[in-house]
Structure formats: structure tokens, C-alpha cells
Amino acid sequence: MTRTSEMPTGHGLLTDAIMTMAEGFALFDADNCLVLCNSRYRELYGYSEAEACPGVHISKLLQKDANVNLVAEVGGEDTIQRRIDTFGDTEETFDLPLADGRWVQVRDRKLPGGGTVSIHTEISRHMQTEEALRASREHYALAMRSTNEVIYDIDLATGAVRFSSGIREDFGLPEQSDSEEPWSKLIHPDFIDLYHQANADLITGKTTHLDNEYLVQDVRGDWRWVQQKGIVLRTGKGRAYRLIGSTGDITQRRKAEEALVEKEQMLRMAIDHMPGSFYMVDKDYRIQVFNDKFPEIAKLDPAKVYVGAYLDDVMMDRAIAGDFGPDDPKEIMARLKKMYQAQDYSLMKNPMQDGRIIEITRTPTETGGTVVMSKDITDQKHAEEVLRKAKEAAEAATEAVVIQT
Incomplete structure (x- = not known):
């Protein structure tokens, strides 16, 4: 049985919030059929309302992307086919390059009762910044001065790390360190293995870029969600010698995503308990x-x-x-x-x-x-019928008494 949690337009602020989001939003049911999406989602991929309508299966939307060569090829991977094969079964966050030069970050989250919430954010400017970092030290320095994230630069030969300003002070990080220990010691124990494994996979070439979300403790002792991105610079022979990236505070975004899921659960519960x-x-x-x-x-x-x-x-x-x-x-x-x-x-x-x-x-x-x-x-x-008959009987009895008297 497939059941959605969305209410019709005009029944609350949730739908209005979704429709006015700056990010693309799409809600799919447990059968991977579209339940609801906003105009930004259609705009990002060029879908018409008829194409991205409730009930359409995700595979039809992705096949349309393939038919118009919407997605750029990266490393020979068939991204569209992978999405068709795995959508709804896994949660993932990845950057999607489009053939027209744009980049879209895709975040898929599974719902507790079945279904998937998919958030799509255009990150073209961010990816251009990363390209500038790879192109020259001058562009990299400019990005470090202008960003509100923590930009990190790890010398893989010595282990030395440089942290930009941005939100560095929020986590008590030094400008430079002989190792990544000042950062790694702040990571929640549940995520530390993920952090080290992701870095190792990037350095050894198992992955082409770093994109992880995890909890980090700030100077006040509060746990904050961060998103870490990174790339590796290699020599002509393929040896990794630098790891460069950014780590941004996404606590508010995660809270917003969790609030959406919570509201969906509340709406589902309200409908089911009518x-x-x-x-x-x-x-x-x-x-x-x-x-x-x-x-x-x-x-x-x-x-x-x-x-x-x-x-x-x-x-x-x-x-x-x-x-x-x-x-x-x-x-x-x-x-x-x-x-x-x-x-x-x-x-x-x-x-x-x-x-x-x-x-x-x-x-x-x-x-x-x-x-x-x-x-x-x-x-x-x-x-009501029993009461009606009882009333009629009482009235008849009363009338009989009146006649006898």
C-alpha cells in the first residue's frame, strides 16, 4: 500500500514553503512515483508540468534527461542509469554536472514510512570556485578570503594543515597545524570512521571528490552539522600531494530537512487517524x-x-x-x-x-x-429510526388516552 503524507494546497504552510523554496524539491512515494514537486525542480531540469506531474515514475524523468543528453559525462560513469537502478533504496548526496555547464547538488533522503525526499540545489558558482582553486594559488587565496566556510589545505607529505578564517573561530581551529588532529578530535564518534575512510578513498583514487556530512562539536560544546567537500591534487604520475576543500555549517539546513520530514509524519498521522x-x-x-x-x-x-x-x-x-x-x-x-x-x-x-x-x-x-x-x-x-418509532408510539399512546377520557 502506498500512501503519501502531503496535504492539498491551502491546508497549511508546508506546501507553500515547498513551492517557494529556492531549491528544487521533489517528493516521491515508496514506488518511486512523484507525489509533489516545486517549480524550481522543473526549472533545473527543463521539465514541463505535464512531464513532472504527480504519479510519474522517477525512471521516466531520468530517461528524459538521457534522451536530451542533459547530464555531462564524468569518468565514464552512467549517472542516469545508476540513479534509475538505486533510487529509493539508498540515501546519497552528490554533485551532478549538466551538459550546459551548470552543477546541481542532489540530496536524497528516505522517509521513515517509505518514499524519498529529493532536494536539488544549483551549485555552479561553488563548483567554479573549486575549479579556480585547482587552477592557481592566487584564486585559491581569494576564495579563502571571501568564503564563510572553513577552507582547508592539507599537505599530504608532511600532514601540515592550513585553515582559512571563515567559521574557523567557531570551532577553535588554529590557522595552521602540524596535523589534522585539531579538526578530527571535534568529530562525533559516530562519524569519525566515515571521515577517515572518505579521506583515504579520495587520496587512493577510489573516489574523485569528497562530499560528506557529519557532526562536529563547536567551542561552546554544541554539536553542529557540517558538509565537507574536497579534491586531491596529483603529480603527473598520479601521486596525491595536496587535499584541498571546504567545510561549511549546514546545521540550519539539516534542521529544515528534519522539520519537513516531521511535518510530513504529522500530516500522515493526522490523515491515518481520521x-x-x-x-x-x-x-x-x-x-x-x-x-x-x-x-x-x-x-x-x-x-x-x-x-x-x-x-x-x-x-x-x-x-x-x-x-x-x-x-x-x-x-x-x-x-x-x-x-x-x-x-x-x-x-x-x-x-x-x-x-x-x-x-x-x-x-x-x-x-x-x-x-x-x-x-x-x-x-x-x-x-434515529428507533427514536422516531418510539416517539410515534408515545404520541399514539398519548392520543389514545386523550380519546378515552
Whole structure:
């Protein structure tokens, strides 16, 4: 069962925040189908709204990138195919070179309940700075003076390290040191092995660049998230002799990412704990959000209920069963769609073929979709009927007494 945590536009600040982010944002469900993305995501890769629409599989988007040669080749690796093969199974952060010279940093994070949040940031300027560092010492010195990150330069032969200003003071780092120990001793124990292994892989050539995120303790004793980037300079014979890079404080970014995940979990919990069923369709009548009670109350085939499924495919069985009336099922579905097109609120009580009475409320969204909530009110209606009959009996008895007197 695939279930999203996103709410329709206008139901909170979360969607507005996502849509106005300067970074590209895309949320995929556990089947790697797109649930939601913002305009910046489409802009970065040249997708139209029709191409990057809810329900489309990540492989279709990546195949479009391949068809237009969007991604530049680096080291012979087929980046697009790797993404198709591993997306949704792993968390990763990597820099993606585009054929037009731009660079995009991609950060994929798995959601606890299934699905993936993918953040895309254009880092062309940052990569140009790194290229300048490789080109000449003069450009490197300029970057050291202008950046707010810690720029480090390690002499691999002697172990000596130079740290730029930037946020160096926040971590109590000296300008120069005989070893990297002033920095490595600040790294959280859970990440120290990752730090050393990543540096070793870069130096030995197993990787071409360094890009890691880990926790470091500042001078106040607080743990802060940092992102370390780095490259190795090599001699003509391939021997590594310098490791140059930057380490920036990304604590606020990580908190923002965690807050997004937390809000998504809260939204998911709210939907799942509603007393009745909940689902939302877009303007094309495709399911975007639903909870477990939707197929349960509507007596639907769970295999047919998933994000991206068309309303016709989901509801046709119930129309055939007569739950929506005795008319032709196709005519019933056409009327149902027409009702959904009406941009106004509606409330109905629908008797089902199995004797249940279902109360259904329909609310339009600002994007042309519809939110539908329903609950089983059979017991309530039966209780009302019992009260009605009791009232009639009491009135009849009272009338009989009056007549006798």
C-alpha cells in the first residue's frame, strides 16, 4: 500500500514553503512515483508540468534527461542509469554536472514510512570556485578570503594543515597545524570512521571528490552539522600531494530537512487517524492522497488503490455492484466526475447495497482537485429510526388516552 503524507494546497504552510523554496524539491512515494514537486525542480531540469506531474515514475524523468543528453559525462560513469537502478533504496548526496555547464547538488533522503525526499540545489558558482582553486594559488587565496566556510589545505607529505578564517573561530581551529588532529578530535564518534575512510578513498583514487556530512562539536560544546567537500591534487604520475576543500555549517539546513520530514509524519498521522475515510484526487481524477480507511469503508480492492490510480479504475467495481444507483456504471462514473468538477462543497448520505449508509462530504481544492471524506453512519441512522418509532408510539399512546377520557 502506498500512501503519501502531503496535504492539498491551502491546508497549511508546508506546501507553500515547498513551492517557494529556492531549491528544487521533489517528493516521491515508496514506488518511486512523484507525489509533489516545486517549480524550481522543473526549472533545473527543463521539465514541463505535464512531464513532472504527480504519479510519474522517477525512471521516466531520468530517461528524459538521457534522451536530451542533459547530464555531462564524468569518468565514464552512467549517472542516469545508476540513479534509475538505486533510487529509493539508498540515501546519497552528490554533485551532478549538466551538459550546459551548470552543477546541481542532489540530496536524497528516505522517509521513515517509505518514499524519498529529493532536494536539488544549483551549485555552479561553488563548483567554479573549486575549479579556480585547482587552477592557481592566487584564486585559491581569494576564495579563502571571501568564503564563510572553513577552507582547508592539507599537505599530504608532511600532514601540515592550513585553515582559512571563515567559521574557523567557531570551532577553535588554529590557522595552521602540524596535523589534522585539531579538526578530527571535534568529530562525533559516530562519524569519525566515515571521515577517515572518505579521506583515504579520495587520496587512493577510489573516489574523485569528497562530499560528506557529519557532526562536529563547536567551542561552546554544541554539536553542529557540517558538509565537507574536497579534491586531491596529483603529480603527473598520479601521486596525491595536496587535499584541498571546504567545510561549511549546514546545521540550519539539516534542521529544515528534519522539520519537513516531521511535518510530513504529522500530516500522515493526522490523515491515518481520521474517524472516517479520506482521499484526494487531482483535476485529472487521479488519487493523490488517501488513508487506510478509504478502501475499507468503500469496500474497494486494495490492490487498485494507490497514488496515481485513476478514479474510474478504483470506483468502477462499486458502480457495477450498484452502490451508486441502478444506472449504467459508465454513466454513473461520468456523473461522479461531473460532480467533482463542480467547485463547491457538497454533503450526501449514500445507501450501499450491503445495507450500510455512508455520509460523504466533498470539498474542492484550489488546484481543481477534490477532497472526499466519508464515514459509516449506519448505527446513527438506525438509532434515529428507533427514536422516531418510539416517539410515534408515545404520541399514539398519548392520543389514545386523550380519546378515552
